[in-house]
Amino acid sequence: MISGEFEYYKELKILNKENEDVFYFDIKNKLLCNKGWRGRNIYIKLIVFENDLEEVMKVVREDISKIEVYSDILKDKYEEEVRDLYIKYIEIQASRASDRNQYKEVCRIIEKFRKVSDNNKIEEIKKKLRGLYRKRPAFIDELSRG
Structure with a gap:
């Protein structure tokens, strides 16, 4: 094995x-x-x-991109940390995005984040991204579509 x-x-x-x-x-x-x-x-x-959630959480902490895959099984036990890691992951992906396809990908991640968060957090992260990337009209457009 x-x-x-x-x-x-x-x-x-x-x-x-x-x-x-x-x-x-x-x-x-x-x-x-x-x-x-x-x-x-x-x-x-x-x-x-x-179902070793403690170890799964360690994996996610080491590789934040895994939050998309494992948030569903972690959200009950690590609700706040899962939410915080998801927000951090979204911010990282947004900072790397440079074209419309990548902006759409960030918006897709935000939609997945909806499963572990409430609408207030979703709007909060979108507002923050709109402020940070106000000079990227394609990104603002994609954020407003979702």
């Missing part, structure tokens, strides 16, 4: 039924030590499968 086959985890877990927690901890730590992208991907699949 360490080499990249997550499908085996369920079978191995059944074989280690008496020591499930120890087995999970051991596999998780071995995957953490694996510095390759494959090991990292398996690690993320593992912690999501086991």
Whole structure:
């Protein structure tokens, strides 16, 4: 499994039924030590499968772009932090945007943010972006469409 086959985890877990927690901890730590992208991907699949929200939150803190993927499972336990990270992610993406397609992408992220936030926060972030990027008419146009 360490080499990249997550499908085996369920079978191995059944074989280690008496020591499930120890087995999970051991596999998780071995995957953490694996510095390759494959090991990292398996690690993320593992912690999501086991609903290890604390570890998933650590992954999101390290790679803020993962907030889009994991906000749904994290929002109940880490509501405020998920909201703050989403806002930070939106601001980062907005600062990098330089054409209409990228502005649309920022607006798409804002729409996804709606799932974990209220309309007041949505309007607040849009207002902030309008102020910061008032000299980008295409961005202002895209923000007003959403």
